[in-house]
Amino acid sequence: MLDYLVMLAVAAVFLVLLAGLWNMMRGGSSSTSQKLMRWRVILQFLAVIMIMAAIWYKTS
Numbered sequence: 001m002l003d004y005l006v007m008l009a010v011a012a013v014f015l016v017l018l019a020g021l022w023n024m025m026r027g028g029s030s031s032t033s034q035k036l037m038r039w040r041v042i043l044q045f046l047a048v049i050m051i052m053a054a055i056w057y058k059t060s
Helices: 002-025 030-059
Strands: none
Touching: 002 030
């Protein structure tokens, strides 16, 4: 179950990153880019926590 959550978190980070890059390449709003990059940082933090939890769970 934890493996699927990790994959979901990594996929969410990837999708938000792509959305931010797409917005930046098409010359979109800078406030939208800022929001997307803030979400990316939050999602990356959660993904790292999940990855560390998965590693801890598998080694214990």
